Amino acid sequence: MSFDQPDEKMRAVVIGGGPAGLAAAYTLQSQSDEWRPVVYEMGDIVGGISRTENNKGYRFDIGGHRFFTKVERVTDFWHEVLEDEFITRPRLSRIYYEGKFYAYPLKIFNALANLGPIEAVKIMASYGYRMVRPHPAEDNLEQWVSNRFGDRLYNTFFKTYTEKVWGMKCTEIRADWAAQRIKNLNVAKAVWNAISGANDTVSLIEEFEYPRLGPGQMWEVCEEKINKRGGHVQKKTEVVKVHRDGNRVTGITIKPRGGEEEFVPGDAFINSMDLKNLIYRFDPPPPQEVIEAANKLKYRDFLIVTLVLDDADPFPDNWIYIHSPEVNVGRIQNFRAWSPDMVPDPNTSSIGMEYFCHEGDGLWEMSDEDLIKLAGKELEHIGLSKADRVKDGMIIRQPKAYPVYDGEYMEALDVILDWIDTLKNFQTAGRNGLHRYNNQDHSILSAMYAAENILGANHSVRDVNVDRAYHEEFTVDEKQKAG
Template sequence: MSERVVVIGGGPAGLTAAYELSKVAPDHTPVVFEASDLVGGIARTECHNGYRFDIGGHRFFTKVREVEEMWHEVLEDNFITVPRKSRIFYRGQFFDYPLRLFDTLAKIGIYEAFRISASYLKWQVRPYPKEDNFEEWVINRFGGRLYMHFFRSYTEKVWGINPKNIRADWAAQRIKNLTLTKAVWNAISGANDTASLIEEFQYPRLGPGMMWEKTASLIEERGGEVHMRAAVTKLHRVDNRITAVDVERWDESGQPLGTETVEGDEFINSMDLQSLVLAMDPPAPPHVVEAAKNLNYRDFLIVTLVLDHADPFPDNWIYVHSPDVKVGRIQNFRAWSAEMLPDANTASIGMEYFCQEDDGLWSMSDEDLIKLAGAELEQINLAGKEHVVGGFVIRQRKAYPIYDPQSKDALDVVADWIRGLENFQTVGRNGLHRYNNQDHSMLTAMYAARNIAGSQEDIWSVNVDRSYHEEMEVDEAEDQKRYAAE
């Protein structure tokens, strides 16, 4: 008799777990519950008036063999090869990224480049003896002057907190294997052995959601189930075993259809740990509940603009380090794939904003957000706001787990308790409260499926060595004089 595996969440982690189960444990039936209308989580592809939008920009590049194999097993020949082009907007100028020596020197000036070098040498001689936070970690590797220019304010924009309040291990995970000397050598030689700075990548021709839509279809073809508009609101627990989940459903118009209780033999979770712990019935121990409440998240929204002319810039994306505008990153969707646009005579631009659910940006009306995005696009000198002929707003709650000082201890408490559950595993970015990439989320899900099949993989140990990052976070701040070389 087939055993039922309840999978919470239909993002990359949840769907990978279900897909892998169909291969390694065919005697188990995965049943996926996804709260939204679309599979793929933050890697879904939204569509409005024929325009397709990638939320956050998802390159398909990995050093993890089994992930690479799954991508091509699912999508076959539906990948295109995309040249990587990105720049940094800083002090009113666009810098090539990865940095190009002569481009950077021409824009920042030889004198300032000398000061950056002197500052770097100063901090190599007298580094922080202990790296407790993001600021100390970066300064020890890049110097105070470069930190002042290219790290501080962008980091504050993305995370909404002082870099001193971001743990050093986030930097170690996300700016892996890159130093100032390596960046300079790459700029001079054109060499590039840093995984985050690849020159081209694979991409589904219709956006990343194409991958997850096909995965969901294959899961169902193999006997599994994928339920949309189905939110898990409660997990029933008997001692150290999960026995069932409550699933709240609604129809396409948003009308509630009621709640049902679904039993299962095994459970794989990819929802955020805070919501997970608070959904336990009976409740988790008080100290675990308190720890879960100390896990914080950064929300995200993207304002997509349609322009009345073709691409105003050739980049896949531009990092906006200027504190004069609120936008953090700008995407050009045609630079990902021409098939993301229904009209070649228009442009589709994604203006990305990092925020909190209770702040002014999140609560702005869609109309006001579209006006703001158009005005900021003009302020950055990419296109006049009068060229905006359409717009669409996408909001994403709990997009990024925050690595603040209290999160490590809180996560340790929550993880220890979850490890004690006999038939329950948690995977993915929010399921592990770890800011990892798509391929890393998929690998943790593969491990969970293999564990059900009899393996003994430690999901929590799949960490920074398997992860690498795209951005080198960057910026300026007036109070950084103490970091500058005299």
């Protein structure tokens, strides 16, 4: 794309074509005729970690993405973009631990039946102990969870899975992660609700909306609409430099895959690239303390092994959390349970085996053939299907999938964001752009705020989703029924 001729409209340059980047461009177009957004995405398709990949007609997510939010304007945005392509799907998920499946969200009677009466008594005693003698500090995830659920329940349902996901001890994970991702429920109250049938609190959702062809359909349609409105989304293009003159950004240098570098000027800029790489790309560089802070940010990488089985619907769940340490897989998706249209042949199934790893480690470097064999073997070990039912597979490796909340991140993040706040025409938004483990709704909201700030609003983008107890991951179901 050539920029020899200046646009009549002011140009908003957006770095990254994931949910945040595309939502920013779409919002800017929806609210103003004076701006033209141009979006640069390094990947082959838009959507970031919310994209939908395709292997011979089998569509699959890079992890499952439910479309659920308490933010009404995000819901309105989803439906405006995708219109009537949403379907409503029942939610079913379980936990696999020590050879048994537990309902998830946890149902008290189901969990106690699996654990047995002796272990159940120990769990309740441990919970009671922490109610009387809580950890005096809540600096890390172990302290935060144990204070709310007791040490024994923490060790049973939180510790093994969380350490598998993050590759680090729960004592090294900040309590901030727990505050964002774990809803603060009362175990004693949940037991009473189970016995009495009471339901005096808001229950967790039992169904959710989902694009018929996967979450990537949302972003592919969004891309089309941005282009039709006169914006520009350019894929397979890396942003290699961010140029600034004092406290104003003047443009970026892009490098299309297989092409030459090109300077792109702009009037305003919104970033959704990960902060570590962003800081490295500034020219001239930011102050040394900002670079040192960027060096402290860490990420957890991820790969998914998608298996095609000649076994239709081997299990009914949308997804299963695998807490057992004897297998490497962390979560298993059943994509037909998300949408029947994700699977072209009804006599087959499409299963996503998710592995949490670090770029360059043994799992990451394993060959595709060996990963497919490993995934089939572990699927059989868990008892969900036979390894010889695997007929095809595909591997997607996703670097920097999850920002890590360790002991260094918060101070480092403040240093970086405080410096970015000094730039007059540059904002950062989204999961990696804020180094915040947001779901896509909050990533979208942060991008909407950034777009509106260009138009004169004064939103605090960095404060989106700092409230506690929003998410419902790792919770006890408050709508308790026996069994």
